[in-house]
Amino acid sequence: MTSVLYDVPxxxxxxxxxxxxxxxxxxxxxxxxxxxxxxAQQGIFQAQRWAIFGQADVWSLLFNGMSATxxxxxxxxxxxxxxxxxxxxxxxxxxxxxxxxxxxxxxxLRGMPVVLMMLFVLLVFATSSFVAVVAGLVLYNxxxxxxxxxxxxxSLPKGQREAGLAIGLTSFQSRLxxxxxxxxxxxxxxxxxxxxxxxxxxxxxYIVAYGELLRAVQVMADFLGPQFLFPVFFVAAAIYxxxxxxxxxxxxxxxxxxxxxxxxxxxxxxxxxxxxxxK
Amino acid sequence: xxxxIESLPQYWDxxxxxxxxxxxxxxIALVVGTLLAAARVSPVAALRGFSMAYVEVVRNTxxxxxxxxxxxxxxxxxxTFQQFEVAAIIALSAYTxxxxxxxxxxxxxxxxxxxxxxxxxxxxxxxQVLSLIILPQALRxxxxxxxxxxxxxxxxxxxxxxxxxxxLFGYGKQLAxxxxxxxxxxxxxxxxxxxxxxxxxxxxxxQVERKVAIAR
Amino acid sequence: MKAFLTxxxxxxxxxxxxxxxxxxxxxxxxxxxxxxxxxxxxxxxAAGSTMExxxxxxxxxxxxxxxxxxxxxxxxxxxxxxxxxxxxxxxAAKLGIAADxxxxxxxxxxxxxxxxxxxxxxxIVATYTINDKRKAEVAFAGPYYEAGQALMVNKxxxxxxxxxxVKGKNVCSVTGSTPASTIVxxxxxxxxxxxxxxxxxxxxxxKQVEAIxxxxxxxxxxxxxxxxxxxxxxxxxxxxxxxxxxxKKDDTEFxxxxxxxxxxxxxxxxYKKAWEATxxxxxxxxxxxxxxxxx
Numbered sequence: 001m002t003s004v005l006y007d008v009p010x011x012x013x014x015x016x017x018x019x020x021x022x023x024x025x026x027x028x029x030x031x032x033x034x035x036x037x038x039x040a041q042q043g044i045f046q047a048q049r050w051a052i053f054g055q056a057d058v059w060s061l062l063f064n065g066m067s068a069t070x071x072x073x074x075x076x077x078x079x080x081x082x083x084x085x086x087x088x089x090x091x092x093x094x095x096x097x098x099x100x101x102x103x104x105x106x107x108x109l110r111g112m113p114v115v116l117m118m119l120f121v122l123l124v125f126a127t128s129s130f131v132a133v134v135a136g137l138v139l140y141n142x143x144x145x146x147x148x149x150x151x152x153x154x155s156l157p158k159g160q161r162e163a164g165l166a167i168g169l170t171s172f173q174s175r176l177x178x179x180x181x182x183x184x185x186x187x188x189x190x191x192x193x194x195x196x197x198x199x200x201x202x203x204x205x206y207i208v209a210y211g212e213l214l215r216a217v218q219v220m221a222d223f224l225g226p227q228f229l230f231p232v233f234f235v236a237a238a239i240y241x242x243x244x245x246x247x248x249x250x251x252x253x254x255x256x257x258x259x260x261x262x263x264x265x266x267x268x269x270x271x272x273x274x275x276x277x278x279k
Numbered sequence: 280x281x282x283x284i285e286s287l288p289q290y291w292d293x294x295x296x297x298x299x300x301x302x303x304x305x306x307i308a309l310v311v312g313t314l315l316a317a318a319r320v321s322p323v324a325a326l327r328g329f330s331m332a333y334v335e336v337v338r339n340t341x342x343x344x345x346x347x348x349x350x351x352x353x354x355x356x357x358x359t360f361q362q363f364e365v366a367a368i369i370a371l372s373a374y375t376x377x378x379x380x381x382x383x384x385x386x387x388x389x390x391x392x393x394x395x396x397x398x399x400x401x402x403x404x405x406x407q408v409l410s411l412i413i414l415p416q417a418l419r420x421x422x423x424x425x426x427x428x429x430x431x432x433x434x435x436x437x438x439x440x441x442x443x444x445x446x447l448f449g450y451g452k453q454l455a456x457x458x459x460x461x462x463x464x465x466x467x468x469x470x471x472x473x474x475x476x477x478x479x480x481x482x483x484x485x486q487v488e489r490k491v492a493i494a495r
Numbered sequence: 496m497k498a499f500l501t502x503x504x505x506x507x508x509x510x511x512x513x514x515x516x517x518x519x520x521x522x523x524x525x526x527x528x529x530x531x532x533x534x535x536x537x538x539x540x541a542a543g544s545t546m547e548x549x550x551x552x553x554x555x556x557x558x559x560x561x562x563x564x565x566x567x568x569x570x571x572x573x574x575x576x577x578x579x580x581x582x583x584x585x586x587a588a589k590l591g592i593a594a595d596x597x598x599x600x601x602x603x604x605x606x607x608x609x610x611x612x613x614x615x616x617x618x619i620v621a622t623y624t625i626n627d628k629r630k631a632e633v634a635f636a637g638p639y640y641e642a643g644q645a646l647m648v649n650k651x652x653x654x655x656x657x658x659x660x661v662k663g664k665n666v667c668s669v670t671g672s673t674p675a676s677t678i679v680x681x682x683x684x685x686x687x688x689x690x691x692x693x694x695x696x697x698x699x700x701x702k703q704v705e706a707i708x709x710x711x712x713x714x715x716x717x718x719x720x721x722x723x724x725x726x727x728x729x730x731x732x733x734x735x736x737x738x739x740x741x742x743k744k745d746d747t748e749f750x751x752x753x754x755x756x757x758x759x760x761x762x763x764x765x766y767k768k769a770w771e772a773t774x775x776x777x778x779x780x781x782x783x784x785x786x787x788x789x790x
Binding site for chain 2: 604605608628629667670671672673675676686687688689690694697698700701703
């Protein structure tokens, strides 16, 4: 493959690259093999340890854990997005006594760990762990959404707002009907990337005793015995990665479809694959 | 309110440990992340593939799973550490490195093509192109996202509190249990110490972003 | 291999016996070792009392732990099992409410008082230690069991036999729990926090911590599962944790009624049966009901 960083590899470079690749594969493969052998020596691969996955109730517990994760994420997303919109409008409002306190609140919400907010809601408002997880996720992610949309609005050409004001719209109307739709479409990849982060953060519910997947797995391992820890953990990790990968792929697909529509725009929109808004 | 003042030693101890975790993990993650980014664009196919796979998998793994792996599963595999902080640092660095790799890669992509072409046309090798020309310029675009990643790292260190490291969040849970009547104040204290790190960092990121915007 | 499986199965049977749908015609303990106490037919209570309200509603909400082995632990079917759960069932039965009409809510250590104050649960049986600070917020019936904090060490450990021995050493416990605070504040240990008790086992096995501390029954459960690996540092407990049943602070009537029921359970053997069906798998001899504190 060609790249601007280096010449098209000639025969010698190809050979070196091939040797490098083989060595690399051997080293990584070797490490993996070592890990598997160590595990096998500890009896991880004994059939009886994995036999529990033949039991229906183990799978139903895993399923419950999964749906606990997904439902918390879905509800948090549905609440956080409109709330983020609202906070964004308040953040860029022309009225100072709305703008400044909102800015302070947003700084707070973005500066604290999500799990701290979950713990706060759990202990201070004495809610169930589900409400605490959703509340923590909503508080944090609405602040992030507000920032993303604000960045989107600020990246719009100034002419959009000026035109809106020129045809007699009020500042608020201009925001609503002219700027927001464009900003959201422009920032869609970042927004969806943040949704993936939201989904991952539901696993923090583990720390406030919410019955999401990892906790369900731990409870199962507690109940069944420590020798089942590795198999159930492995399956839980695999499920988590699979769900997240699926949502990420969905994000990239949405971005591809979106970029065909919103091909215009002066500045280049960020891609979902690169998350500049981070967790 | 008095609760916070009484417990200041614990808050401080936790704060220092959080800072320690964040700084050490941050440095390791920066190094590993940059290496991963370099591997991603290198001519060696295996390195490219490994880097892509690593970043893809880690970015889709929740941090608690990464911690669980480092603190609970690794010891089962025979890899134990005398200090629990080591497991926490491994988990945090491995996790953050993937995000840093992505940020550096996007920074590298943002450098105008002409720079690399010019460098190659005067005969520089891949290593020289990357280290002398591309990376220094990429750094400018990359610094604000990097700082955001580091802010996230500080916040992520709170997960260590559930995995054997008594840092700020862990202390917060302990103090909240000890002072059941003043839980809100206890947690406000914890939040304060986190904000002590994240707000200045955020400010710095903002300033750098503005400087960068002007410089182009 | 086969023996190990059988022991696992028998523990599961003992633990889930309480949930076993043994249709035993006679009240009190079931024949299969499970307890499914038959509800009292048409109980009558003073008008306007909590007992009357719950009884006529036909259901009760009980808060318990979902992650404490032997006392309140969520089983594979999502329902908790354990000694606390059994006590709750016995009380519900005296209210005329069957075990399957109980709604179990998970209460964690930190929110127990709030749940009672806000009426989210009718009573709490959740390894709830009675102390004066809590008495300011809720009222306690009981105590129905006296636990104590203890230390668990590796089988070959000879240096730790009493709590003073842990000074300066790594001790693992659950973050935000009372045993964790005690071992640090009173005995100067270095706390290694974990999310659950079972998470502490690996560090102990790997000698990264020297002891695990929590209530003696939970530790006994771990020792029982792996007697070749662990042991209790000593048979004695170094704190007294009287477990009580939490109810609304001003509901003296309900509290006194529960106290009466507890004494009744001790007399008619259902207390003993409840123990044997759950924690008895680990600690064979059922304890005596402690002296009820009527304050």
